Amino acid sequence: MTELRQRQVDNRLLRRFPEDAFELLAPLLEPVELPVNHSLVRPRQAIEHVCFIESGLASMIVESADGRSVEIRHIRREGIYNAIGDLRVEHEQYEEACTGGIHGLALSAGSGAGT
Template identity: 85%
Template sequence: MTQLLQRQVRNRLLRRFPEDSFELLAPLLEPVELPVRHSLVQPRKPIEHVCFLESGLASMVAESADGKSVEIRHIGREGIAGYPVVLGVDRTPNGTFMQVPGHGLQVAKENFLPTLENADVRQLLLRYVHTCELQLAHTALAAAKFNVHQRLARWLLMCHDRIDGNDLPLTHDFLALMLGVRRAGVTDELHILEGMRAIKSTRGNVRILDRDMLIEIAGGCYGVPEEEYERLIENSPQPSALPLHLNGNHHHHTL
C-alpha cells in the first residue's frame, strides 16, 4: 500500500497531527468500510481499535440497566471512535455504532497508544475529549430546558455538520433514539420543522432546506460545543502547515 499522505485524509484530527507523528502512525492505519449498524465500540467489551472516521456518522449510545437507551453524541470526521483509550480507559458501558454508512482509518489500540507519548498529539486528543464532554453537557441542557422540536433542530444541525450535502439518510427510528421520544412523536416534530420550511422529510431521509432557520429554531441549544471545537482544534496553532479546511464545497461547519 502506498504511503498515506496527511493532506489526503479527511479526518479533522488526523489533519492536525504533527507531521512526524502522522508519518509514524500512517503505515498502521487500515482503511475500513463502515456499513450501517457496524459496531465500533461494544459496551463493556475491551476497546481493541481506535477508528478515525473519514465519512459517515456514528452514534454513541447510553443504555440503562433495564435496557432503555438514548443517543448521547455523534461522531463524524471531526473525531474518533474508541476515544476513552486516550483517558487510559480500556472499556466503557456506552456503545458506538454506525448510523450513516461511511469509511474510516482504523488502528489497533496497542499501535495507537504510543502516539500519545508526543505532547502535541496528547494535547490535541485531550482537547477533543473536552469537546466531547461539552457536547454531552449540551445534550443534557437541551433535554432539560428546550422543546423537542428545538432539540430535533439541534440534532439535525449536528448531523448536517458531519455529512456531505443536504440529504441526511436518517430513519424515524434513529431520530426517536436521538431524541429519546416515541417514534410517533418524531413524525409530529418533523411536521413542525417542515411547516417552518426548514426541512423536507421523506421516508428514511431528511433534506435540509434552510440551515439558518434550523439554527434559529434550535436557539441556544446549538453552537457552543461547535465553537469550542473550532477554537481548540481548528484555530489552535498547528504543528504542521496544513490547510485548515477539509472541504471547500461545504457552506457550513465540516465537523
C-alpha cells in the same frame, strides 16, 4: 496500501497532527468500510482498535434507567471513535454504533503505536 499523505486525509483530527507524528502513525493506519448499524463498541468488551472517521457517522448510545436507548454523541470526520481517554462516560455504560456507513482509517490496539 499506498503511502498515506496527511494532505489526502479527510479526518480533521489527523489533518491537525504535527507532521512528524502523522508520519509515524500513517503506516499503522488501515482503511476500513463499515456498514450502517455495525456495532463499533459493546459494553464491557475490550477495545481492539480505534478509527479515524473519514466519512460517515458513528453514535454513542447509552441505556437509560428505564431501559431505553438514547444517542448522546455523534462522531464524524472531526473525530475518532473508541477513544476512551477523551470520553466522560464509563465504557461499561455505553456502546457505539455506525449510524451512517463509515469509511475510516483504523489503528489496531496491537499495532505498536505509542511504544
